[in-house]
Amino acid sequence: MADLWQSAMDHAVAIARKAGETIREALLNDRKVTTKSSSVDLVTQTDQKVEKMIIQSVKERFPAHRFIGEESVAAGEASNLTTAPTWIIDPIDGTTNFVHAFPFVAVSIGFAVNSQVEFGVVYSCLEDKMYTARRGKGAFCNGEPLQVSDQTDVKQSIIATEFGSSRDPEVVENIFSSLRKILCIPVHGVRGAGTAAVNMCLVASGSVEAYYEIGIHVWDVAAGSLIVTEAGGVLMDVEGGEFDLMSRRVVAANNKTIAERIVKEIAAFQPERDDHSPQ
Ligand SMILES: O=P([O-])([O-])O[C@@H]1[C@H](O)[C@H](O)[C@@H](O)[C@H](O)[C@H]1O
Ligand SMILES: [Mg+2]
Numbered sequence: 001m002a003d004l005w006q007s008a009m010d011h012a013v014a015i016a017r018k019a020g021e022t023i024r025e026a027l028l029n030d031r032k033v034t035t036k037s038s039s040v041d042l043v044t045q046t047d048q049k050v051e052k053m054i055i056q057s058v059k060e061r062f063p064a065h066r067f068i069g070e071e072s073v074a075a076g077e078a079s080n081l082t083t084a085p086t087w088i089i090d091p092i093d094g095t096t097n098f099v100h101a102f103p104f105v106a107v108s109i110g111f112a113v114n115s116q117v118e119f120g121v122v123y124s125c126l127e128d129k130m131y132t133a134r135r136g137k138g139a140f141c142n143g144e145p146l147q148v149s150d151q152t153d154v155k156q157s158i159i160a161t162e163f164g165s166s167r168d169p170e171v172v173e174n175i176f177s178s179l180r181k182i183l184c185i186p187v188h189g190v191r192g193a194g195t196a197a198v199n200m201c202l203v204a205s206g207s208v209e210a211y212y213e214i215g216i217h218v219w220d221v222a223a224g225s226l227i228v229t230e231a232g233g234v235l236m237d238v239e240g241g242e243f244d245l246m247s248r249r250v251v252a253a254n255n256k257t258i259a260e261r262i263v264k265e266i267a268a269f270q271p272e273r274d275d276h277s278p279q
């Protein structure tokens with residue numbers, strides 16, 4: 001049977017590559033920064049330009065589809081995930097890296113139908129790595145199949161996480177409490193690429209055993225979530241329940257043993273969900 005969403009996925013790969021070219025060019029000459037929710041939540045004209053470019057091109061090809069885009073939501077659009085075919089876009093995942101020319105910057109495009117991710121595309125554009133996954137058909141990097149690590153001992157593992165963009169003392173306290181406990185299990189190391197999407201691709205590639213973060217948004221993890229599961233990994237909420245795309249909390253791991261061990265050490269808190277109704 002023909003794959004209903006294959007042409008949409010092909011379009012996503014092509015547009016992610018084009019977006020990556022724009023980002024690489026901008027890195028050399030156009031990094032004017034402004035801030036969003038806090039002085040460390042950065043945005044550039046390139047984030048906005050790339051998101052517009054992606055949405056415009058998808059609209060021309062698939063006029064009935066919907067969008068949840070990071071910069072459109074920042075400009076006041078709703079971020080509700082309905083059953084309709086929806087493109088979930090982070091035009092630059094790793095804006096802080098982009099601003100500082102720290103070399104991990106990704107374009108993340110997830111596509112969900114009936115609230116389930118059908119395909120995910122993460123283009124790590126400075127490394128020229130195109131990560132793709134189609135539900136039920138595996139995960140790939142530049143066409144090569146991906147497989148998570150087979151490690152089951154957390155003490156032999158590397159765990160990825162991020163500090164996020166909140167500097168609220170209570171949030172920072174929770175982040176450090178989790179970090180200290182996980183580091184002192186002890187694990188081999190803790191890493192962070194500065195982009196949630198790339199961290200998830202590192203889980204899928206077997207380079208780290210797990211990635212966890214509280215405070216990410218649906219556009220950071222939609223594409224990566226499928227890349228992880230299609231590479232044989234698992235997703236979980238930070239309190240051990242089922243992963244929820246809109247909850248802003250994620251544990252992505254190579255297997256359930258590692259995920260559950262990490263969960264034991266995480267100081268969980270609940271930021272405002274992505275699908276909260278405006279007051
Ligand atoms: O703002 P942005 O660069 O698209 O996305 C951010 C990155 O993924 C970062 O690694 C993560 O720690 C933040 O939670 C995200 O918001
Ligand atoms: Mg992001």
Ligand SMILES: [Mg+2]
Pocket residue numbers: 047070090091092093094095
């Ligand atoms: Mg972004």
